[in-house]
Amino acid sequence: EAGVAQSPRYKIIEKRQSVAFWCNPISGHATLYWYQQILGQGPKLLIQFQNNGVVDDSQLPKDRFSAERLKGVDSTLKIQPAKLEDSAVYLCASSLVAAGLAGGPGLYNEQFFGPGTRLTVL
Amino acid sequence: AQSVAQPEDQVNVAEGNPLTVKCTYSVSGNPYLFWYVQYPNRGLQFLLKYITGDNLVKGSYGFEAEFNKSQTSFHLKKPSALVSDSALYFCAVRALYGGSQGNLIFGKGTKLSVKP
Numbered sequence: 001e002a003g004v005a006q007s008p009r010y011k012i013i014e015k016r017q018s019v020a021f022w023c024n025p026i027s028g029h030a031t032l033y034w035y036q037q038i039l040g041q042g043p044k045l046l047i048q049f050q051n052n053g054v055v056d057d058s059q060l061p062k063d064r065f066s067a068e069r070l071k072g073v074d075s076t077l078k079i080q081p082a083k084l085e086d087s088a089v090y091l092c093a094s095s096l097v098a099a100g101l102a103g104g105p106g107l108y109n110e111q112f113f114g115p116g117t118r119l120t121v122l
Numbered sequence: 123a124q125s126v127a128q129p130e131d132q133v134n135v136a137e138g139n140p141l142t143v144k145c146t147y148s149v150s151g152n153p154y155l156f157w158y159v160q161y162p163n164r165g166l167q168f169l170l171k172y173i174t175g176d177n178l179v180k181g182s183y184g185f186e187a188e189f190n191k192s193q194t195s196f197h198l199k200k201p202s203a204l205v206s207d208s209a210l211y212f213c214a215v216r217a218l219y220g221g222s223q224g225n226l227i228f229g230k231g232t233k234l235s236v237k238p
Binding site: 003004006009033040041042043044045048056091093110111112113114115116 | 126156158163164165166167168171212214225226228229230231
């Protein structure tokens with residue numbers, strides 16, 4: 001079974017430039033997540049999609065970050081303009097259905113993670 | 123507030139010795155708890171989870187974790203460590219309320235180093 005694919009694997013940009021990341025989830029997975037992992041910290045959820053709709057984007061800095069999943073499969077995450085503090089690894093994950101919507105106690109669909117994109121903002 | 127704490131930045135173990143990576147959580151109600159492992163330049167891999175049932179949960183690669191409700195802990199254990207177990211380990215809890223309900227809240231990670 002193919003895993004979650006992400007590209008590019010590495011990106012170096014200067015501050016105030018824009019950048020985009022791409023994610024292709026596991027086939028059949030309805031839910032897609034974008035996480036930001038700053039060095040020395042655990043991943044932090046940025047946005048969650050259920051098919052092509054946004055379920056949770058409460059922690060997405062919407063003044064500079066945007067994400068879309070137009071056809072309910074692939075997704076892109078964009079940063080414009082980038083700041084130094086955006087340097088991090090951006091992880092994409094997918095699951096069959098959304099955690100919390102899986103039918104109640106005792107049911108949970110694990111999230112499967114891609115390799116991540118390491119962004120360095122100079 | 124819902125949170126996960128991993129009190130150790132790094133754990134050093136000799137190969138063949140037992141290992142423990144600590145995790146405590148803070149969440150109201152019955153928690154869903156997870157362990158993930160991250161190898162260099164790779165994404166997180168699921169190891170095991172506790173949802174309900176037996177407090178001792180067995181997972182991938184010989185790892186297990188014990189849920190202790192009174193101590194609000196979910197420590198990761200392995201009876202005999204391998205050099206190949208060296209990696210970054212993350213504990214996570216499913217958020218039960220708030221804007222991120224249903225999503226995972228991760229600890230900051232513990233680096234496990236197993237020496238030959």
